[in-house]
């Protein structure tokens with residue numbers, strides 16, 4: 001079974017019915033440890049987790065073939081150079097590397113009897129997808145709101161965010177996790193960040209006020225019900241994609257491979273919690289955001 005030489009066509013960024021359910025042709029099937037199996041398709045609505053930046057987890061859903069419904073145990077970004085399939089943490093190259101195809105690996109719990117050339121349907125759990133889309137849009141919006149809340153703590157110029165404020169999120173982000181209807185971001189306030197001009201003095205005492213300011217900015221934006229789009233340079237997994245939001249200030253654009261709601265009003269009421277911890281002497285700021293969609 002030859003491995004694909006082009007990236008999987010991904011349907012989840014589009015705001016249409018095929019972003020949740022679509023027909024596809026099987027390109028490759030192989031075992032994947034513990035009796036599991038990996039299936040590669042020419043196209044898919046299933047959003048995979050990217051182990052290189054695992055902010056948004058895999059979709060839930062199933063592959064339908066004939067009368068059978070095969071649940072997806074996982075959906076993971078994989079890469080192939082034609083000689084082997086490298087899945088998740090084993091992907092040895094960056095997207096866009098010459099000679100490599102980036103593909104969506106559909107993991108099935110048990111051998112499927114699916115064969116190359118079979119026509120299947122991929123069906124995604126719409127409720128779970130929507131909860132992740134809400135969480136992901138909130139995550140981007142919250143990074144902009146937090147950048148604004150912390151803007152006066154910078155004493156030197158640094159990279160600016162989509163709203164022309166010092167990009168604290170970019171400079172300090174350690175991990176970003178999308179959860180259903182929410183997000184958890186962890187920021188590392190290390191020496192190099194402080195050398196770049198970020199002041200951490202009095203931060204702990206300021207956290208409740210900063211959380212209020214961040215939440216208020218989010219509330220204002222959500223109330224505008226601004227439109228959200230995903231812009232993309234092509235329809236394949238490795239093609240760059242961007243989150244675009246028409247905020248009153250300006251149109252914000254952030255590189256992003258995830259899924260999103262179509263309008264900010266879908267987030268409903270939004271809450272923000274900030275906490276400060278210590279990681280072997282380095283202060284770590286955690287921001288937890290939650291939406292309450294209708």
Ligand SMILES: [Zn+2]
Pocket residue numbers: 136140243255256257258
């Ligand atoms: Zn994103």
